[in-house]
Amino acid sequence: MKKRLSIVFSAMFLLTMLTSCNTTLGIETVSSTDEAVTVAHSETTVEYSTEEYTTEEYSEYTLFVSASEILSTSHVVGAEKVGPSELEYAESTEPSTRKPGRTFPTLIPRNSFKTGREFFDDAVFVGDSISLGLRNYVNSQRNSGKDCLGKAQFLVAGSMGYGNALGAIGSSYSIHPKYQGKEVLIEDGVKLIGAKKVFIMLGLNDFCVYSVETGMKNAEKLINRIIEKNPDIRIFIQSVTPVIKAKEHGKFNNKSIDAFNDALKNLCRSNGWTYVDVASSLKGTDNCFLDGYCSDKDSQGVHMSYSGCKVWIDLLTNKYC
């Protein structure tokens, strides 16, 4: 442990040699005794590059920990490249604000964590009809012998939203996914699958029905239910995807979707969840869903073609593998 901490601090010193940006990071050190674990907090100023920083031995990554694990370089459960804007999430590192799935910035040896497609092996994708299309694309790739999102599974249902997924199974207003043919609450489905990461894309069936404030309350309630049933879960909230220009009408428009996504981003920030911006990769300069990625241009104008799904998959794969 002491040797590893020494390595970490040595790497931090190396980082001061690069001078594009700097920020103050909270770095936690952990010591343990037979009786108790104490967490100390220290701050230091670190300079880092806005471009990907690599050395022969170290890369700048964010360390993920589960609620039940002590922050330690020996408990790496995943890693993600950290861009400058995401380091903002690191400001609050008080132990009392630690929440399940929270990310903490640190420096870890490159070879001490998994990267590659296996990142998604213990992931489940939760979503509405947009994700129904993703499931079909992923399975079509897998059935033709290609690796696609590892062994990730799906809990998806058309018209599902943060709001209607809160209802009891069988209630008139609720929508739930199926697991092996049986309707399940999302949190129960995640548990049955044994997933350790959940990628959620909901909201398309919420942003026109509820105010942004109510939408976020519903989202937070649903996600907390998932965490309560699955304490070791890591939460990734994917943005709502856009609509093509020709199908914008009334409140159903990209400006409203953007407002919902901004609120989701803030929700993630305040809870330590990871926000994944899928929408930006699918839009043109007019801030609308690109026609080429849309499979139902004559209908709702929101569902993805296989080429749209490929963009989505490439985004996730480049970000996490």
Next chain:
Amino acid sequence: MRKTASIILIIAMLFAFASCGNSGEPIAPVEVNCTEALENIYLKISEEIPMEYEKFNLTANDMIDYYGIKANKIEEIVAVQDACGYKDEIVMIKAKNSEDAEEIADLLGQHISYQMDSMKDYDAEQYKILTSSIVDIKGEYVAMFISSSQNRMLEIYDSYFTD
């Protein structure tokens, strides 16, 4: 005399009813004859009624996730969905036996009900299609067509079955 005749008639009726009862032997399965492989039936359907969207061909192993149907109950299958995942669906299965076929038919019926619940406030056109969708079962063969052309699909499918 009348009393004796009545008793004789009652006994005779009892024997008559007994002869109509179940002998305990299993009922012979309905025999159907399908003149083509399901894949060829699908080719015929898709030639006449091409899917509007990109297609996804499901395998027997996919059926548990999509419909709750176990792969070991399937002898032959063609299952296709559109890329959207909630519009057109074609499922044609030859089950291992009649019992499995009934179970599969039940699951597909549940799927239609589930889709109706999802679509009723979401996509009025798709909901209307689903209200007319049926599951067809002929012996070991089960089929479900969800499409604006589902009636014609069923006609083409039926044409490959003889008594």
